[in-house]
Amino acid sequence: MMTQTGRFSARRERDSVLDMDRHLVALDELVVEIGNRPRDAYLRLLASDACERLGALPEAADHLSTILMTEPQHLEANRRLARLLCEIGDTSGAVRCWRRVLASTAEEETDTSSLLAVALCTNGEHDAAIELLTKLTRRRPSDAGALAHLGVALLAARRDEEALATLTHALELDPESARAHCGLGLAYYEQQRWREAAAEFRATERLAPGSAVGPFNLGLALERLGEHDDARRALVRAAALEPHDEEIQAALEPLLVRPSIAPSAESTRVSAAAIRGELSSFDLLDVLEFLRVQEKTGCLVVSAPPGVAMLRLEQGMLIGGSAPRLKRLGEVLVRRGLITREQLERLHARENQLAAFSQGRLEPDATSLAAVLLRERMIDEGRLSDVLFRMTLHIISQIKQWREGVFAFHPSPGTSFPLRFNVQRIVLELSRIEDETQQRTENT
Secondary structure (H helix, E strand, O other): OOOOOOOOHHHOOOOHHHHHHHHHHHHHHHHHHHHHOOHHHHHHHHHHHHHHHOHHHHHHHHHHHHHHHHHOOHHHHHHHHHHHHHHHOOHHHHHHHHHHHHHHHOHHHOEEEHHHHHHHHOOOOHHHHHHHHHHHHHHOOOOOHHHHHHHHHHHHEEEEEEEHHHHHHHHOOOOHHHHHHHHHHHHHHHOOOOOHHHHHHHHHHHHOOOOHHHHHHHHHHHHOOOEEEEEEEHHHHHHHHOOOHHHHHHEEEEEEHOOOOOOOOOHHHHHOOOOOOOOOOOOOOHHHHHHHHOOOEEEEEEOOOEEEEEEEOOEEEEEEEEOOOOOOOHHHHHOOOOOOOHHHHHHHHHHHHHHHHHHEEEEOOOOOOOHHHHHOOOHHHHHHHHHHHHHHHHHHHHOOOOOOOOOEEEEOOOOOOOOOOOOHHHHHHHHHHHHHHHHHHOOO
């Protein structure tokens, strides 16, 4: 179970490609300056920030540690290093930093005391955390946040009844405390009161929508209740917030993966990691979201009474596919006037392997019609992207109407196809279309 300790401050993907380039340039310049002034704390802070934004957390921590070698009481360096070390997993180091901050500031500083207690608790030093938080709550009896931290520390120390009373009191003081709701949910979960735990985790997600803690723990509670569809949706939401969290992925994968009953030796060799399931049990968009957060590359094949559909993905992004009633890509381009009939026929005549596209398939390799058109600059990339997006939208919309059938995902090597579509963009467009359709229906 993912505790709320330390996770409300989990890092998000924050920078665009242009930002990354800017930070790389800035870091290169800072490294040169640091070579001339290795003890300049300000330069080290800037370099640490640049490394952190680039995702190089150990390197960011090294710059801060260098400052502390000569200035061990440097408050900013200690605060930033403590947070970084918590993310890296060095909670013992974080404890040392928070202790130095607390020793250099006012004794009653709430935030630092709470953060130190969280680090102590994460490090398994529950008694020390409880002692610190007890002193803090005595000085600040109406501080719901500190009481919530204390409740979680008591829970970690297996002092369940005290934890439950403390967390309940925290919510009485602040009914909108996500931390207190989460702590109470954890307490109920430990007591196997799954329904009450789920209610608290729903409140956690509502109050802290940017944190994976609420939906993750909600998914675990719902799974215990046997509500597997809702559990899967909650875990998918958590995975969308923390796509690289192994704990979330480990909980989610069993809800998506359905192994074959009796796979042949050949099918096992070719698609040993295939994800399978039934359309009656899994929502297509949930499956696609799982593949997105896992950054999967391969082919999702859906077989149903109306026919067989296929969606291709590269690193979790959609790049095309086929469906029973999907018009041919070449025919669509000709009809829209984006290429001529003569151009299409010349392409097919010159490269026979492109004939696959007359059936509407988009193979993710260098011989694909789209790739050839882009490579030879025979079509505007934006217009081709729009066509492929609409085709992909049509495929997914069609599959979503199927109530019976099976799906299987087969991994394959990627080829860096230039046009990719985010699953979330597809979901938003489908929602927009559905809203417009419903509005027209209501107006007639």
